[in-house]
Amino acid sequence: MGVAALTAVLVTGSAVPQATAGPDRPELRQAVQAFVDAGFAGVQVRVHDERGDWITGAGVRELGKSAKPPTNGRFRIGSATKTFTATLLLQLVAEGRIGLDAPVADHLPGFGLDRRITVRMLLQHTSGVFNFTGEYHPDGTVVSGIPWQGREWVDLRFHTYQPEELVRLALARPARFEPGTGWSYSNTNYVLARLLIEQVAGRPYAEEMRRRILRPLGLRGTVTPGASPEIPGPHARGYHRYEDGGQWKTVDVTRQNPSWISSAGDMISTTKDLHTFFSALQSGKLLPAPLLAEMRTPHPGSEGFFGRYGLGLYVQDTGPDCVGTLLNHNGSVNGYAALMYSTPDGSSTLTASITTGDAATNPTTEFPRLLTGLLDAVFCGERAAR
Structure with missing residues (x-):
C-alpha cells in the first residue's frame, strides 16, 4: 500500500546485523542497519547481482527478545501482491482469453460497472473506481472506506471480507473520475482483477496463482492465504501502534485475517521467492515481450516517489549515474512492509522485508531517505560512494 500505509511505528534499538551470506559489502x-537505527524492528534483505547473492538481517525477530529476523523468513508483502495479480491476468490476455482493452462489465455483469472500464484501466489504476480503503484528496480531505488501521481495525482484524463485498462497497461510492480520464491508486481495481481472473479462468484465484506462477517457479515460501490469519513457516513478528483515548498502544498483529485487502495485498512470501518471481518476470519468462512492454509503459499522470505506474508495477528512472530504469512494486500492511526491485533484464534485484514495533517516535517519516540510501547502495555504486 506504499509509504502512506506504513503508519504503524516501530521498535527502537541498534542491534547489529546478523552474519551475511555472500561477499562482505x-x-x-x-x-540496512540505518533502518534499525531509525526505529524499525527488523529487516531481512536479499541482493542479487553480478557479484552473486548477498543476504542479511538486522534488528530483532520479536519485541523484548534478542533473536534476529530469520533471513529465510516469511512475511506479508502487501501491495507487492498486485504484481502477481497483474501477471496472472496478463497471462490470460496473452492466451487470448480476454482482451487488454475489453470492457470488464462483459465478464462481470453483476456489478453494474461502467462499460468504459477496461482490463488495462484496472491494472493501471485509471478506472476511477473508489478505493475501498478510502480516498485521500490533494486538498487534505479524506473519504473513509473499510477500517484498516487504529483501534477499529485491531478489533476487526480477524473479520472475513468477501471480495464481492469489497467491490460493492466501493461501487456504492461516487467514482473519483470518469474511466480513463485520470490516475488514482485504488485497491478495488485489483479485487476486480481477481474476480475477472476467476471468471475467465474458471478456477479460484489462489488455485490459478499456484498453477500458473507459484508451482512453475518453485515458490514454496509463497502463499495466497485467503482468510487464514497464520504466517506458515519461520517469520518475524509484526506490531501495530495506535492512539486510543490519548494513550499509545502496541498490539502484536502477526496473526491477522488479510481478506480485508484480498488480491490487492494479501500474499505472504520470502525474499528469495520475490527475487525469483520478479527476476523471472523481467527476463521474459512469464509474459510475452509485447505484454511485458505494456506492463512497463507508465501512465504519465502517475508520477510519485516510487516512479510512474504501468500495469502492476512502477517504472523508476534512477538517472545516468545509476542503472537508469528500475522496476519495482513495494507494499505494506499493518506490521510488515516489503521491497521488490529489479533491473529491466532481471539480472539485479533487491528484495526485503521490514517489520514494525513500538518506537516512541514514528520512523516512517524517515522511510524515503532510508530507502533512497539502500537503493543507492545496491544499484548506484559510484553515486553511493560520493
Whole structure:
C-alpha cells in the first residue's frame, strides 16, 4: 500500500546485523542497519547481482527478545501482491482469453460497472473506481472506506471480507473520475482483477496463482492465504501502534485475517521467492515481450516517489549515474512492509522485508531517505560512494 500505509511505528534499538551470506559489502550493511537505527524492528534483505547473492538481517525477530529476523523468513508483502495479480491476468490476455482493452462489465455483469472500464484501466489504476480503503484528496480531505488501521481495525482484524463485498462497497461510492480520464491508486481495481481472473479462468484465484506462477517457479515460501490469519513457516513478528483515548498502544498483529485487502495485498512470501518471481518476470519468462512492454509503459499522470505506474508495477528512472530504469512494486500492511526491485533484464534485484514495533517516535517519516540510501547502495555504486 506504499509509504502512506506504513503508519504503524516501530521498535527502537541498534542491534547489529546478523552474519551475511555472500561477499562482505559494508556499504549495504550500513544501509540496512540505518533502518534499525531509525526505529524499525527488523529487516531481512536479499541482493542479487553480478557479484552473486548477498543476504542479511538486522534488528530483532520479536519485541523484548534478542533473536534476529530469520533471513529465510516469511512475511506479508502487501501491495507487492498486485504484481502477481497483474501477471496472472496478463497471462490470460496473452492466451487470448480476454482482451487488454475489453470492457470488464462483459465478464462481470453483476456489478453494474461502467462499460468504459477496461482490463488495462484496472491494472493501471485509471478506472476511477473508489478505493475501498478510502480516498485521500490533494486538498487534505479524506473519504473513509473499510477500517484498516487504529483501534477499529485491531478489533476487526480477524473479520472475513468477501471480495464481492469489497467491490460493492466501493461501487456504492461516487467514482473519483470518469474511466480513463485520470490516475488514482485504488485497491478495488485489483479485487476486480481477481474476480475477472476467476471468471475467465474458471478456477479460484489462489488455485490459478499456484498453477500458473507459484508451482512453475518453485515458490514454496509463497502463499495466497485467503482468510487464514497464520504466517506458515519461520517469520518475524509484526506490531501495530495506535492512539486510543490519548494513550499509545502496541498490539502484536502477526496473526491477522488479510481478506480485508484480498488480491490487492494479501500474499505472504520470502525474499528469495520475490527475487525469483520478479527476476523471472523481467527476463521474459512469464509474459510475452509485447505484454511485458505494456506492463512497463507508465501512465504519465502517475508520477510519485516510487516512479510512474504501468500495469502492476512502477517504472523508476534512477538517472545516468545509476542503472537508469528500475522496476519495482513495494507494499505494506499493518506490521510488515516489503521491497521488490529489479533491473529491466532481471539480472539485479533487491528484495526485503521490514517489520514494525513500538518506537516512541514514528520512523516512517524517515522511510524515503532510508530507502533512497539502500537503493543507492545496491544499484548506484559510484553515486553511493560520493
